[in-house]
Amino acid sequence: MNSTSLSRLFRPASLAVVGASDDARSVGGLVLANLANLGYPGELHLVSRSRDSVNGQACVKSIDALPEGIDAAVLVVPHQAVADSIASCARRGIGGAVVFASGFSEMGPAGIAEQRKLAALAADCGVALLGPNCMGFVNYTQRAPLTFEALALRTPTAGPKVGVIAQSGAMNANIRQALNAKGVDVAFSVSTGNEAVLGAEDVLGYLVDADDVQAFAIFVESIRHPAAFLEAADRARAAGKPVVLMHAGRSARARQAAQSHTGALAGEYGVMRAMVERHGVVVVDTMDELFDTTAILVRYPAPVSQPGTALASNSGALRGVSLDFCDPIGLEFAGIGEATLDRLKQALPDFATPDNPLDLTSQGMQQPELFGIAASALLDDPAVGTLLVPLMGGSPKQQVAKAEHLLPAVKGQRKPVAVIYMGDDAPLGEAFLEMVRDSGVPFFRSPERAMRAMANVHRYGRLIRDACRSADAASIVRLDPHPDGPIAEYKGKRILKALGIAIPNGALATSPDEAAEIATRIGYPVVLKAQADRLTHKSDVGGVAVAIRDEGALREAWRRIYHDVAAALPDMALDGVLVEQMAAPGVEMVVGARRDAAWGVVMMVGLGGIWIEALKDVRLLAADLSDAQIEDELRRLKGVALLTGLRGRAAVDLRELAGAVSRLAAFMLANPQIVELDINPLLARPAGEGMSALDAVFVVQHPAPGPQGNGQANNCGTDAAALANS
Numbered sequence: 001m002n003s004t005s006l007s008r009l010f011r012p013a014s015l016a017v018v019g020a021s022d023d024a025r026s027v028g029g030l031v032l033a034n035l036a037n038l039g040y041p042g043e044l045h046l047v048s049r050s051r052d053s054v055n056g057q058a059c060v061k062s063i064d065a066l067p068e069g070i071d072a073a074v075l076v077v078p079h080q081a082v083a084d085s086i087a088s089c090a091r092r093g094i095g096g097a098v099v100f101a102s103g104f105s106e107m108g109p110a111g112i113a114e115q116r117k118l119a120a121l122a123a124d125c126g127v128a129l130l131g132p133n134c135m136g137f138v139n140y141t142q143r144a145p146l147t148f149e150a151l152a153l154r155t156p157t158a159g160p161k162v163g164v165i166a167q168s169g170a171m172n173a174n175i176r177q178a179l180n181a182k183g184v185d186v187a188f189s190v191s192t193g194n195e196a197v198l199g200a201e202d203v204l205g206y207l208v209d210a211d212d213v214q215a216f217a218i219f220v221e222s223i224r225h226p227a228a229f230l231e232a233a234d235r236a237r238a239a240g241k242p243v244v245l246m247h248a249g250r251s252a253r254a255r256q257a258a259q260s261h262t263g264a265l266a267g268e269y270g271v272m273r274a275m276v277e278r279h280g281v282v283v284v285d286t287m288d289e290l291f292d293t294t295a296i297l298v299r300y301p302a303p304v305s306q307p308g309t310a311l312a313s314n315s316g317a318l319r320g321v322s323l324d325f326c327d328p329i330g331l332e333f334a335g336i337g338e339a340t341l342d343r344l345k346q347a348l349p350d351f352a353t354p355d356n357p358l359d360l361t362s363q364g365m366q367q368p369e370l371f372g373i374a375a376s377a378l379l380d381d382p383a384v385g386t387l388l389v390p391l392m393g394g395s396p397k398q399q400v401a402k403a404e405h406l407l408p409a410v411k412g413q414r415k416p417v418a419v420i421y422m423g424d425d426a427p428l429g430e431a432f433l434e435m436v437r438d439s440g441v442p443f444f445r446s447p448e449r450a451m452r453a454m455a456n457v458h459r460y461g462r463l464i465r466d467a468c469r470s471a472d473a474a475s476i477v478r479l480d481p482h483p484d485g486p487i488a489e490y491k492g493k494r495i496l497k498a499l500g501i502a503i504p505n506g507a508l509a510t511s512p513d514e515a516a517e518i519a520t521r522i523g524y525p526v527v528l529k530a531q532a533d534r535l536t537h538k539s540d541v542g543g544v545a546v547a548i549r550d551e552g553a554l555r556e557a558w559r560r561i562y563h564d565v566a567a568a569l570p571d572m573a574l575d576g577v578l579v580e581q582m583a584a585p586g587v588e589m590v591v592g593a594r595r596d597a598a599w600g601v602v603m604m605v606g607l608g609g610i611w612i613e614a615l616k617d618v619r620l621l622a623a624d625l626s627d628a629q630i631e632d633e634l635r636r637l638k639g640v641a642l643l644t645g646l647r648g649r650a651a652v653d654l655r656e657l658a659g660a661v662s663r664l665a666a667f668m669l670a671n672p673q674i675v676e677l678d679i680n681p682l683l684a685r686p687a688g689e690g691m692s693a694l695d696a697v698f699v700v701q702h703p704a705p706g707p708q709g710n711g712q713a714n715n716c717g718t719d720a721a722a723l724a725n726s
Helices: 003-010 027-038 080-091 109-125 171-181 200-205 226-238 250-260 267-279 286-298 316-329 338-347 369-380 394-408 430-439 445-466 489-498 512-522 551-568 627-634 656-670 718-725
Strands: 013-016 044-047 058-060 073-074 096-099 128-130 137-139 143-144 161-166 185-191 215-219 243-247 282-284 309-314 384-392 417-422 485-487 505-511 528-533 544-548 576-581 587-596 600-607 616-623 674-684 697-698
Touching: 003 096, 003 128, 003 200, 003 215, 013 027, 027 143, 058 394, 073 080, 073 445, 080 096, 080 109, 080 316, 109 128, 161 171, 161 200, 171 185, 171 215, 171 286, 185 200, 185 505, 200 215, 215 286, 226 243, 226 267, 243 267, 243 286, 267 282, 267 600, 267 616, 282 286, 286 445, 309 316, 309 369, 316 384, 316 445, 338 369, 369 384, 369 394, 384 394, 384 445, 394 417, 394 430, 417 445, 485 489, 485 587, 489 576, 489 697, 505 512, 505 528, 512 528, 512 551, 528 551, 544 551, 600 627, 616 627, 627 656, 656 674
Parallel strands: 013 044, 013 073, 044 058, 073 096, 096 128, 161 185, 161 215, 215 243, 243 282, 309 384, 384 417
Antiparallel strands: 137 143, 137 185, 485 697, 505 576, 528 544, 528 576, 587 600, 587 674, 600 616, 674 697
């Protein structure tokens, strides 16, 4: 949908309400009330089959009786009349339409088919359709509320403004109201509903270029067009406009609920998260985090470059609480410098200990200027990226005294600041609250919420710093022609060897005599594994023998393998048996990849062997990460202690492991016919001892004939050919 059509819809100079009513309780009546209350300044046309006038304004009987060229229409019609109404809008040259009616894709197969027809009709007619099954939108800048939600009047401030986008109308209102309560203005509030034509990615792509939107809060249950969403996210990143996203569907039941609500299939949550974060989108887990993180980032959109935060409080107990809380959420405390410590020593009483987190002690009751002095000193420290100031409020007079010194010190700072007054819902003085509102400084009542939000602010800085940087150059291996389906392990290991990933010493044998020769050459003990393209679970059918120590045992194992495989899979013809040297011990890792139908190539790395089933400790990664970024992800594994030297054991070579993941990712990007790979286990060892891939599964599926994209939504514009030439 082109930007002109979207502008006509979202910034309408003229508007038609189809289904206008003077009944204040009806949907049509609520739409008209919102237009009147917000003072919509454009031309307003009314359509009603049953009324000659509404609220004193004349109505026409049909859309076809409207003048030509109206920008947008609100369709308050039943779902049976939507398609005819869209066709009528097209005949009158109406640019866009909002459809409230439900009864489409959320109703199952019949509704999905009906919605597809509606989408095709709107696309053919060039009508920018928002919905169906949506609550419309509000453009506060142009005072254009195309919604039946009862809106509260709000006087906008001069501060930065947020664009709210949600498929759910209720969530849209929830986010907007929460941000308003935090003193944050919303310029656009858009409910996309079933997204027959316009989706969240289209709205984001349009509003990215808007001067009246400086950040985005988005709630979705599915992203229907990932490539378009990522392109819009890239543009938001380039424009310095933070995007904070909450996506339902982390659990299977949540994905089912989302599908029943919107009629859209939800993809795998972990894949989505890995890909959108690669493009600088901050994904949050809770509604509170969505509100709080957006409220900070819209005021401080510049990415934080320093990794650490500082905390100053007049509660000594909160120092320990904050240290406990911040560690698992990934919020680091900055190591403050000697110059900062000296400034604090000079200001604080002798019994106070300058540190981070900082306890200002109860002396602040007598010397409220300590709050401003401490805040200024910490913010001036080059190691400090953000500041949290959780305080106990005290009496209304004490609250004002603290604010008079603290707020001037933090107002207008480039480094993000959050002021917190503890005590939960305990009332605060109106004079103090007015000072906070006027300052524009983010304000919280919960230190934990503020800390979680600030952790996301720091994560945003890391995401923006690392977003879509080119991966380290890697040797590209092109796959030889192969039919669809799995590739036998011995062939897969040839690929790994070509990629510079070590495999056990060994070879394929086609007879017991050849197997004995190989074993003598490489040395006992050895492992035998049956080989065929379709044989991916060899142990399940008796196709593996381990710790074979002499030729007699080898020949017996050969006989047993062929017997057991034939008994389990009588139609299976083996290529032979892979004879390999027993591998030295190491930390068992898993490295995998698959070509997601929506998002492209996604990599997986984590603890392998039995650990993958027991702990599921893995990281999902975009395929274009650099070796250094992959190594950083490895350090985020829960079981990272196994890699960094547990109980005196030598640390494994993380750089070598990261390089292997990077080369496998490059291989996936260069060979679009590979849809899946799995190396489990990959033994990681200390530097100099080498790693070893003990098993390898590659699966081939050639694209269907016809025009094909590169299928790589996360590749930041770098296709496989470009990567191959790097």
